[in-house]
Amino acid sequence: MLRPTWRVRDLRVALVGVVFILAWLGIGYRLFQVQVVEAATFVADGENQRIRVEDIAAKRGTIFDRDGIELAITVDMPTVIADPSLVFDPEGTAQVLAPLVGATVAELVEKLDRPDARFAYVAKHITSDQEEQLQSAMDAVAECRGGDDPSTCPSDFDGIYLRTEPYRVYPSGDLAAQILGFIQQDTQEGLEGLEAHYNDVLTGTPGTQILERDPEGNPIPLGELQVEPAIAGVDIRTTIDPQVQYVAQQAAAEAVADTHAASATIVVLNPRTGEILAMATAPTFDPNDRQSIDPAAVRNRAVTDVYEPGSTAKVITVAAALDQGLITPQDAWWVPAEYEVDGKEEPYTDVKRSEGRKMSVAEIITKSSNVGTIMIQEQLGNELHYQYLEAFGLGNISGDSIPGEVPGLLRPVRDWVSATAGASTAIGYRMDVTALQMAAVFGTIANDGVWVQPHLVAELIHPDGSLEVTVPSQRPVLQRETARQMRGLLNAVVEHGTGHRAAVPGYSVGGKTGTTEKFIFEEGVYSENDRIASFIGIAPINDPEIVIAVVLDSPHGEIEEDGSTVELKFGGVSAAPVFARVAETALQALGVTPNGQ
Amino acid sequence: MTLAHQQRGEQPSLQVIPGNTRRPRTKISHWVVFALAVTIAFFGLIYSRISLDHSAFEIQELEEQIAIQEELHWQLRYELAQIQDPALLEGQIADLGMIYPDQRVALSVPVVSIDELDPDYRWAQLEAILSAQP
Incomplete structure (x- = not known):
């Protein structure tokens, strides 16, 4: 080889x-x-697997009552989510989960039996007990898998995860529900009330974090970490007094039940500061239970619904004439039973008065005489009358702190061309007001003639602790002496006149009744049967602490009183007792000493 | 100069100059120190890295605790607000047997005159009350 x-x-x-x-x-x-x-590509691929850019949700601001008790608060609630593509046995998993999360098997199967889906909510906002039970069951499976024979462990919780999500809750249920409103829980966006009105400031600014996570999704200690913290939302301290709000809500609900009214609205105002202590509307709702909310109950009728104030507006006419020195409370003249005005087919008349007689200004107010008030307005003139109506805040919104507030309707004086314009306006027709506006009118009388801007938000509390305090605007409307005289007249209404059912044991109070035919906007006519009954009062009248406006929409029925039958459609019959009830409890809650009257 | 050279009476061609009698220093100690330093640095680095990891885990755990405590804080605030709900309080008060009085009497206290504030006057009043007692 x-x-x-x-x-x-x-x-x-x-x-x-x-x-x-x-x-x-x-x-x-x-x-x-x-x-x-290709270094950059591989580095990017690696970073994509490990490094995540995540949003940090900003804590939504809390809404407090005047005492600093939470009315709306965001808490983290446990939520069960699923990756249906990882759920191998939807039926079996649903059977295990159903009793733990309080759902039916069918509901869960529908959510889990979607092999192509990567995300599903199994149960939102479960209770802490449910969370504990579910967590211990999941821990048991995890422990089994860490044991000797993982193949024997159940796969019940494959693709099922437990996490926390922010959830808006209203600890006092329906207390101040129309004021607070509510949010869309998924997006945390305000939909109604203060929640919607102040959504931008309540929401805060979300933050961002860049961090490395392991394949299980856990953060890697000492890994990449860049955090831009979220800025929490601004807290809001309202002027609402919880006790007064509660009693107002109860009284409104009882008024609806007792008088068969379509709705009842109550406003309680501090006349000196303009703080709204309560705004109650019945029917109401519980913002925690969104499923059962009646859309009609969501409106805060004290500021969204307008009505013709009727006799309560006579206070403005008389106050303006007194302030101008045109009349004094003692002045008296012949007031006919009927009073004709050019352009009006039917003459103006007074309720329950068929004969003319001499009446003083005090009597005109206490007996709520239409004719007498119209005669006073004729002395006042349209121009001056309009100036006072405007100065009292009618036709304008109070400010920007009250959600959904409408300005009402006060026609400019140049439009008062018909002969009846002044007469009708004098007795509270031909204009639209809100209950809050009328409360502010009486607040002006209570506050020695100075109108103070009604407001709902006392202060905004920024995350850095700085405060943005509301300073209400003020303007003088009446002379102090005029306001004092008006308080005397309003006291007489309760002591001797149409408002006697508003008397409060232990306190001297004053106020004015109002009853107007309800205008049906859809049809453009006045209702034959429905009335707006109201009573607006001041308590105590000698040293005012609160003003309460009660407005009932379409009360019906009759009651027996002292052997006679009285109709509930009148403000003095249906609304005045509501005032008395709210005033009595509110005065005690606010620590106002009885004045022995 | 060697002995042979001396016997032959020869002068040495080369002169021996006495040098440093000390033994030349060995360089090994430098290496040992260097190796020791490297070893210490190596283990020190490992130890510091482990400590850092340990601290990171501790921080992570503390952050989790903070998150849990914060969650608890908000839950407690929520519960506190819940138990201050006027409707709840009214129910509990009713359970205790208390009711809102349906009749109230306002007491009118007469205004105290300046004389009545005088200590002697008040002492006289007190004496009268005490002496009237059995």
Whole structure:
């Protein structure tokens, strides 16, 4: 056999060497490609697997009552979510989960039996007891899988996760529900009330965090971490007094039940500061239970619904004439039973008065005489009358702190062209007001003639602790002496006039009744049967602390009183007792000493 | 100069100059120190890294605790607000047997005159009350 010559051996060695060189060149090329050419791509791929950019939700601001008790607060609530693509046995998983989360098997199967889906809510905002039970069940499965024979462990919770989500709750249920409103829980966006009105400031600014997570989704300690913290939303301290609000709500609900009214609205105002202590509307709702909310109950009728104030507006007419020195409370003149005004087919008349007689200004107010008030307005004139109506705040919103407030309707004096315009306006027709506006009118009388802007928000509390305190605007409307005289007249209404059912044991109070035919906007006519009954009062009348406006929409029925039957459609019959009830409890809650009257 | 050179009376061609009698220093100690330093640095690095990891885990745990406590804080605020709900309080008060009085009497206290504030006058009044007692 021919032995290979050295040349052949060298050739073989050279060949192997070439192969090695080529192999190393290939490896080197690949290394160059990986480390240099495609380095950025691989780095990016790696970072995409590990590094996550996540939003940090900003805590929504809390809404407090005047005492700092939470009326609306955001808490983290446990929520069960699923990745349906990882749920291998939807039926079995649903059977295990159903009793734990309080759902039916069918409901859960519908959510879980979607192999292509990657996300589903199994149960939102479960209770802490449910969370504990579910967590211990999940822990048991995890422990089993860490044991000797993981293949025997159940797969009940594959693709099922427990996490917390922010949830808006209203600890006092329906207390001040129309004022607070509510939010859309999924988006945390305010939909009604203060929640919607102040949504931008309550929401805060979300933050961002960049961090590394392991394949299980856990943060890697010492990994990449960049945090831009979220800025919490602004807290709001309202002027609402919880006790007064509660009693107002109860009284409104009882008024609806007792008088069969379509709705009842109550406003309680501090006349000196303009703080709204309560705004209650019945029917109401519980913002925690969104499923059962009646859309009609959501409106805060004290500021969204307008009505013709009727006799309660006579206070403005008389106050303006007194303030101008045109009349005094003692002045008296002949007031006919009927009073004709050009352009009106039917003459103006007084309720329950068929004969003319001499009446003083005090009597005109206490007996709520339409004719007497119209005669006073004729002395006052349209121009001055309008100026006072405007100064009292009619036709304008109170400010920007009250959600949904409407300005009402006060026609400009240039439009008072018909002969009846002044007369009708004098007795509270031909204009639309809100209950809050009328409360502010009486607040002006209570506050020695100075109108103070009604407001609902006492202060905004920023996350850095700084406060934005509401300073209500003020303007003088009446002279102090005029306001004092008016309080005397209003006291007489309760002591001797149409408002006697508003009397409060232990306190001297004053106020004015009002009854107007209800205008049906859809039909453009006045209702034959429905009335707006109201009573607006001041308590105590000698040193006012609160003003309460009660407005009942379409009360019906009759009651027996002192052997006679009285109709509930009149403000003095249906609304005045509501005032008395709210005033009595509110005065005690506010610590106002009885004045023994 | 060797002995042979001396016997032959020859002068040495090379002169021996006495040098440093000390043994040349071995360089090994430098290496030992260096190796020791490297070893210490190596283990120190490992230890610091472990400590850092340990601290990171502790921080993570503390952050989790903070989150839990914060959650608890808000839950407690929620519960506190709930138990101050006027409707709830009214129910509990009713359970205790208390009711809102349906009749109230306002007491009118007469205004105290300046004379009545005088200590002697008040002492006289008190004496009268005390002496009237059996």
